[in-house]
Amino acid sequence: MQIVITGGAGFLGVRLARTLLAQGQMSLAGAPATPITQMTLVDRATPPADLMADTRVRALTGDLNDLLEHKEDGASVVTKDTALVFHLAAAVSGECEADFDLGMRSNFAATLALLGACRALKTQPMVVFASSLAVFGDSPEQPTPAVIEDNTLPTPQSSYGIQKLIGEQLTADYGRKGFIKGRNVRLMTVSVRPGTPNGAASSFFSGMIREPLAGIKAPCPVPPNTPVALSSPARTIQGLICAAQASDLAWGPRTALNLPAISTTTGDMAAALERVAGPAATALIDWTPDTAIMNIVKTWPAAINSVRARGLGLLPEENFEAIIREYIRENPDAIKLPIKPQ
């Protein structure tokens, strides 16, 4: 089986690639698993060395739109042998709000072009579209319900959320028409992401844990009572793989599936950090508010009742402390403060 991951050098893309390459085989839509023979990682950046050293990995480096538009200049993003595409590449929420045209190109036009390329193959590859809880947005004219259910009406309050919702609709219709097999899955805010901050308005939800554990000061630009729905990197990857593996019957409708999340607050996240790494860690959190980020984050829902996901065996983590300890186990080199035992 040949698999393509757009955004394949990004944090989630790399983790997904490593997970799939380690399992070595993959089942699609309830069919028996077959060996993974090739994995194409499409990204502006080069994937890390361990992936580049895997003989199954093919790296396609460049802008996704450019690669799709000028495929005669080089290798195609998707080919007739592509069985599965994870479309993770996207400009992040903060970027899209600051630069509308960038978001329309990176999230909207690129998704349309990728779906078009898959359709042109006439081989009906599966496309897993990574949407986002940012399709839900609270506004004074239309408050978001306290708890998001599987059938809650999305009312995006950011260009990123609009573009993700449009991507869902395109994926659904290309699937309904039989041009592809389409699966829409809405990712929650992921924390704790390793590495460095990115342009996402949600970036601080990882930074406020990751940086203090490394002995570095980090901003939390929203008040401690700010509610948030979070998922760990591991559960997020599990959700993406499940989207490709589930049978049509188990997966259900073309409407995007909300992945599970735990509901917490930035204050409770800091308290969990203190239980794990003491006040030396929480002293490194800078609570100076940032209105631009607050205005985006406050529109996102903070409680998700993912009945459909539970039916697929996708469950939220136990609590945020467990997520912090998972991050510490997985990233021992990034930890500079002493850690308290569990």
Added chain:
Amino acid sequence: MQIVITGGAGFLGVRLARTLLAQGQMSLAGAPATPITQMTLVDRATPPADLMADTRVRALTGDLNDLLEHKEDGASVVTKDTALVFHLAAAVSGECEADFDLGMRSNFAATLALLGACRALKTQPMVVFASSLAVFGDSPEQPTPAVIEDNTLPTPQSSYGIQKLIGEQLTADYGRKGFIKGRNVRLMTVSVRPGTPNGAASSFFSGMIREPLAGIKAPCPVPPNTPVALSSPARTIQGLICAAQASDLAWGPRTALNLPAISTTTGDMAAALERVAGPAATALIDWTPDTAIMNIVKTWPAAINSVRARGLGLLPEENFEAIIREYIRENPDAIKLPIKPQ
């Protein structure tokens, strides 16, 4: 005030133009009314003679995409003096299901290009986007609720419905960003439309009344127990004008507003026709089923609870017989059978 109507030579466009030109002035978003000085009717077809004879009317004839793409070749669709755009132009549901690319071009690309042209003006014109109840679609995996509420999740089961839902999202975000003033309004199936059948899967909902009244045989390709939500031409035009006139506060959220509709069945429509024009009329209805049309129509909702519309003074008609009699009053030349008094 200068107004643009795309699809301005179509049935709804012509009726909207006549209504606005007759009232002579227009209020936008709660502001005081000002005289209508120019009305641009954009369409592939030429508007009727009465409109062409009005000195305020400017007809732009051609494909909307072409007109928007090659505006250097002729007059612009929108200019800095355009205060209000009604975007009615669309390929209809049956066409879009038969020809995916036609629908993507006519409904999706044209809407995006029109919004882009309005944004480029930097004058924030109001754009009223005519969406459709076809954004709601019933499927075995995700049945539509028995009654559509203002916050019901759209789950389109046709490319037309998907394209309309995407148009709503684009209009909402262009509005939110301040590129335009955006208003989204979902039209119900309109009956009785005068004239001739079109490619819409819903075309027969008018034809099964209009043709028998003219003494002509007409198909009803779905069984008599088929439920349907209908609105008259007059109430539909009222809804479009209200979308432009209402103040921001009265209009509410950027989510599309469901116009009101009466709930009836094709059998009850035929019974109303018989009360109006006798069995000579209903004998002209051909009930031969058409699976392709049934498969589209059966996914549409048949009951709409338009609370938000009622708050704006938009009410459904009393019953379908009243709609038939309205059609007869407005189109005396098209009636060939004797009509029973009320």
